[in-house]
Amino acid sequence: MKADIKQMILDAARTAFQNGELSSDDFPAVDVEEPKLVLHGDFSTNFAMVSASVQKMAPKKIAQAVLKHLNDPNGIIQRTEIAGPGFINFYIHPEAWHPVLSVIHEKDAAYGAKDIGGGSRVQVEFVSANPTGPLHVGHGRGAVVGDATAAILAFCGYDISREYYINDAGKQVHTLGRSVLLRARELSGQAIVFPEECYQGDYIRDIAKRILGEKGDWLFFADEEEAVSFCAASAAKEILAWIQEDLDLLGIRFDTWFSEQGLCDSGKVDEVIRQFTQNKMIYEQDGARWFKTEDFGDEKDRVVVRNNGQTTYFASDIAYHQDKFDRGFDRIIDVWGADHHGYIPRIRASIAASGKDPSRFTVILTQLVNLLRKGEPVAMGKRSGQFVTLREVIDEVGRDAARFIFLTRHYDSPLDFDLELAKQQTNDNPVFYVQYVHARISSILKKAAEEKNIDDIAFDPEAIRHLTAPEEIELIKHLSRYPETVAESAEKLEPHRIAFYLMDLAAVFHAYYNRHRVITDDSQLTAGRLYLVAAVRIIIRNGLHLLGVTAPESM
RNA sequence: GCGCCUGUAGCUCAGCUGGAUAGAGCAACGGACUUCUAAUCCGUAGGCCGCAGGUUCGAAUCCUGCCAGGCGCGCCA
Incomplete structure (x- = not known):
């Protein structure tokens, strides 16, 4: 139009x-x-x-x-x-809006899918939490934003690949191994001092108990480094399995789980360092080797090889992002927590240094999540290891509510996640408000089938001409805005736009519902209205689907 | 100190790449269920869009400065 x-x-x-x-x-x-x-x-x-x-x-x-x-x-x-x-x-002309309905019915699940991607290959990397502890709500937000963004892009004609980068190399995983080994010693009755930098959570004890059961005293007779490595690998594997379960509960599937250790083992990290050294992008100073990120807009140069000979996380990340481009992606999108924003310039610098166009690389920074209960902050002491895990949140509020709430704010805006609110089945809670539309319409269609024997909602120009009420035209106008909403959401990488659209559409529908009866004695009018509400249902379903939220037939 | 993000109704937030009289939900107040699901709806009230300049026909939106809050500034990830 x-x-x-x-x-x-x-x-x-x-x-x-x-x-x-x-x-x-x-x-x-x-x-x-x-x-x-x-x-x-x-x-x-x-x-x-x-x-x-x-x-x-x-x-x-x-x-x-x-x-x-x-x-x-x-x-x-x-x-x-x-x-x-x-x-x-x-x-x-009010009637000029009517054709929108038949387009919706024809396109059905594909309605609103404007091909703006043209099949170009886009990788969305998200979550990528270290396998050193359970996921928390902040990870959940990144997970849902990343997943929904990927779904929207896929819907708009991009060839999407979802990827999780596993930081299973380096210092943190080593620390994880030490933490577990120390707890194992403790469990076997030895006196230990548990350092502050070790992981404090109770889950470390559980893992230690398991490994102790499997390996017994070997842990204490073996070479210490060997024992730590074993604990690290075993613990990381177990924690990663938890993470996968959590993501599964949220309905998130990755195409690729990319291991940092695998990247190191393949020699790619060393290769990249060698290349950049050759190109004079890397120089040596104070016994360490530095990447000249400052030449590409970063605040200062960054270390890639420490003076103890170990490569840094940044070194892996340079190789990792090189690898992404090598795999042929036209565009790379990383979803990170906002606390990593200082990291963007150096990654961008490394991409520019390798001759790639940095504009092909985008970072979505999700702001912090405050977990509340009835408006009161829930203690999230990282140091104490006492925090509410993402799993607990999903178990308590459910997948649909969790996902939708993460998407009811622009990712750039901090989010208050209230556990009680998320469970409330009221207008405060937008998930149910939107889902209720789907359930109501499903109920109407069921009733039409049962009482009026109308099973087939078919296009009937004569019937549609009866849709003249201002609320009906208003509703159709809203429906016609769905495609541009989706396109905007894809172009700006802003999934929240679809959530807001659905809430608006739900409001317009509920108002209509309260004012007009769909099933009446006038068969033509009834047919027209059924055609209309069925179109509303298609869009509610499509929109919720893009956000990874279910569309229930009844509630 | 430097960098990034944020500042819109009492609260939580939208506001389309600059458009006409500023939007929603919650909270407050008053109404609507013998009706296809009241998990809903209708109405009332609520605003120097942080402050000050600038750009122009026109600014919540773009630019500059200031104020306030969050985050980051490691040979950690």
Whole structure:
């Protein structure tokens, strides 16, 4: 609809120019928007105003010239007006909205899928939590934002790959091994001092108990480093399995689990360091080797090989991002917690240093999650190891509520996650509000089948003509906005837009529902209304599906 | 100190790449269930869009400065 109007304006402007009523054919991009106020019409354009300087004419004169030559082949426009400083407002015939419904029914699950990706390959890497402890709510947010973003992009024609990077090499996993070994000693009755930098959580004891049961005294007779390595590998494996279960509970599946250790073992990290040393991007100082990230906009150069000979996490990450490009992805999206934002310039620098275009690399930074219960903060002492895990949250509030709530805020905005609120089945809780629409419509369709024997919701132009109530037109208008909402959400990597759209649509539907009965004695009207609400249900279902939330038939 | 993010109704947040009179939910107050699910709806009230400049026909939106909050600034990840 919007595109049609744009075309009409452009065509009219061209004709006006040919007739000498406009002085230039240098037209700006036509911007058609939906005015906030109903009395400004269904659509509005600032075309005349933004053309004023080029045309060297008053906006109102330009508007008049455009309107004079406006050609409306399908007769969708009821009337037009020139208003304010030079807006052209368009009023659409209410019936002109009706065809939206048949398009929705035809396209069904594919409705709103604008192909903006053109099959280009995009990798979305998210969660990537270290396998050193259970996931917490912050990870949950990143998980859901990443997963929904991936789903939306896939829907819009991108070839998407979801990836989890496992930090199973390096110091943290080594610390994990030490923590477990110490707890094992403790369990076997030895006196130990448990250092502050070790992992404090009770889960370490559980793992230690298991390993002690499997390996017994070997742990204490073996070479210490060997014992630590064994504990590290075994613990990381177990924790990773928990993480996979958690993600599974959230309905998240990865295409690739990429191991940092595997990357190191393949020699890729050493290879990258060798290459950059050759290119003089890496130099030696104070016994360490530094990458010249400052040359590419970072605040200072960064160490890639420590003076003890070990490579840093950054070194792995350089190789990892190289590898992503080597695998042929056109675009790379990383979802990180906001506390890692200082890391972006150096990764970007490493990409630029290797001759790749850094604009192909995007980071989504999800802001912090505050876990609350009835408005009171829930203690999240990382140091004490006492924190509420993501698993506990999912178990308590359920997958749908958890997912939806993570998506009801722009990822850039901190999120208060209230456990009690998430369980409440009221208007406070947007998941149920949206799902309720789906359940209500399902119930109506069921009743129509049972009582009126209407099983087949088919297109019937005669019936649809009965959809004339303002609430019905309003509802159809909302439905027609779904495709652009999805496209925007994909272009900006902002899944929350779909959540907000669904809440708005739900509100419009509930209002309609309370005002009008779908199933009436008028069979034509009933048929038309069933066609309408079935279209609403398609969109609610599609939208929820993109967000990874179920659409229940009944509640 | 430097960098990134944020500042919109009492609270939690939207606000489309600059548009006309600023949006929703909650909380408050008043209403609607013999009706397809009241997990719903209708109405009332609530605003120097942090502050000050600038850009222009037009700014919550873009630029600069300041104020406040969060996060980051390691040869940790």
